[in-house]
Amino acid sequence: FVDKAIDTILGTYANRPNPPEHIVLIGHSVGSVVIFNLLSSRWSITQTKVKLVLSLAGPIYQPG
Template sequence: MALSSSTSYHFDYYTIDLNDEFSGLYGPLLYDQLEYVNSSLYRIFELYGERKNIPKSIVIIGHSMGGVIAKNLLSQNLDPNLISVLITLAAPLKRVPIFFDLHMHNFYKWDNPGHNKTTFVSLSGGYADFFDTSKFK
């Protein structure tokens, strides 16, 4: 949370550490991480207690499998106004390159409710993200 609220505008930001677990390689970790992130969102709102100017929604930025977990949050039974903006960075949203187990396959069967008011932005460079070392020889 911001240390000082004396300015006219500020924002609070939080990070969620998933302990460098390889959820892209082992499907059951995705479910554990989804539950952890879901609980963390509600805990963030609890931190504000009874203060005035309590945020009504949150912006989530997720990279790689963190983006997949964040996207799956939208299919959970959340308040439809809880997540106002979701930004994913280089996240394999359609499918993971290799399905290692059935759990991972099932995790990708998300159902996005039609009443969700979240603005969703997915950023990925595609083939431009590959590092071509031949240019430096």
């Protein structure tokens, strides 16, 4: 769903002068988990579309 939302957002501005090529994703709490799952599962698709990820109070931890 999130990857389709990214395409929809970028497509909304596609016909404007100087359309954005990238998007910034901001996740709060579980939204951060959703973003990181998207990036880890579809990195080849999202790496050209996502410029920056901000995680606010996300339960992201480094296993180890």
